[in-house]
Amino acid sequence: MTVKKCLFPVAGLGTRFLPVTKEIAKEMLPLVNRPIISYGVEEALSSGCEDIVMITGRTKRSIENYFDRSFELEEILKSRGKLELYYKMIHISEMAEMMYIRQREPLGLGHAVLCGEPVCKGEYFGVILPDDVFVGEVPVLSQLVKVHERLGGSVVALEKVSDNDVSRYGIAAGEEKEPGIFRINDMIEKPKLSEAPSRYAIMGRYVLSPEIFPILHNQQAGAGGEIQLTDAIRELAKSEPVWGVVYEGRRFDCGTQKGWLSANIQLALEDEDLRKVVMDIVNSQK
Ligand code: G1P
Numbered sequence: 001m002t003v004k005k006c007l008f009p010v011a012g013l014g015t016r017f018l019p020v021t022k023e024i025a026k027e028m029l030p031l032v033n034r035p036i037i038s039y040g041v042e043e044a045l046s047s048g049c050e051d052i053v054m055i056t057g058r059t060k061r062s063i064e065n066y067f068d069r070s071f072e073l074e075e076i077l078k079s080r081g082k083l084e085l086y087y088k089m090i091h092i093s094e095m096a097e098m099m100y101i102r103q104r105e106p107l108g109l110g111h112a113v114l115c116g117e118p119v120c121k122g123e124y125f126g127v128i129l130p131d132d133v134f135v136g137e138v139p140v141l142s143q144l145v146k147v148h149e150r151l152g153g154s155v156v157a158l159e160k161v162s163d164n165d166v167s168r169y170g171i172a173a174g175e176e177k178e179p180g181i182f183r184i185n186d187m188i189e190k191p192k193l194s195e196a197p198s199r200y201a202i203m204g205r206y207v208l209s210p211e212i213f214p215i216l217h218n219q220q221a222g223a224g225g226e227i228q229l230t231d232a233i234r235e236l237a238k239s240e241p242v243w244g245v246v247y248e249g250r251r252f253d254c255g256t257q258k259g260w261l262s263a264n265i266q267l268a269l270e271d272e273d274l275r276k277v278v279m280d281i282v283n284s285q286k
Contacts, residue, residue: 006044006126009112011057011103025060032267040130047142052096055112069093108226114216129204136249140205148207153241157205169201170230172244180246189223189230
């Protein structure tokens with residue numbers, strides 16, 4: 001009952017980051033010293049996943065190139081004696097078994113996950129939305145995997161949000177079976193505050209049953225006119241257990257410019273060398 005594959009829906013156009021994302025995938029924006037996407041991939045690998053499946057689009061070639069070999073660069077680094085950097089580059093291309101599937105039309109998160117069916121058919125799989133970057137002692141996906149291995153079924157990561165934020169997320173509700181573990185029986189994507197079944201928002205980590213695929217095949221468009229994963233999981237919860245786990249760790253929302261900037265500042269402040277750079281700038285302001 002382990003989870004070996006992890007899907008990364010990365011086909012979105014990143015319009016919140018235009019004009020940068022006219023040419024660069026938002027997942028390739030730096031978070032301190034490496035691309036946002038690498039945080040999610042490392043989380044998947046340290047949670048026991050072996051195959052990384054990117055659900056990608058035509059403007060996202062930079063992600064494929066990042067995880068591939070770059071012979072020209074490697075040769076130059078080697079010939080200049082920059083061996084530490086050389087091995088670092090090789091490591092990036094060897095850290096995971098990468099697969100790429102094109103999502104040809106932007107029909108929503110549910111549709112993106114459905115694009116992963118050819119490789120995830122018949123087995124439980126992870127989903128990471130890389131805009132949500134988690135930092136903490138135990139990788140959040142592995143917290144979900146542990147619940148899946150112990151209780152079976154699908155699992156989503158939950159966080160309690162304020163009334164103001166309810167309409168930004170999928171909101172889940174259920175019965176608390178153990179401290180911080182809910183058996184989910186309702187889920188609404190981006191509800192109005194008055195319609196929200198709880199204040200627990202689904203954050204971008206999932207362990208999903210392969211039974212989600214037949215549901216997604218028939219899923220009608222929901223909130224925002226998109227095929228919503230949340231709607232399909234609500235349907236799944238009628239026939240199989242779906243658990244909501246209040247995760248431990250800190251989340252950075254790198255899906256907005258403000259969130260991305262504050263994540264960079266926050267993580268730089270926690271870095272021994274960079275802390276001084278940030279503090280010097282702050283202290284020099286009048
Ligand atoms: C997606 C999901 C939503 C979830 C959110 C977490 O929304 O549809 O249920 O709460 O990610 O970040 P999006 O941010 O793509 O609009």
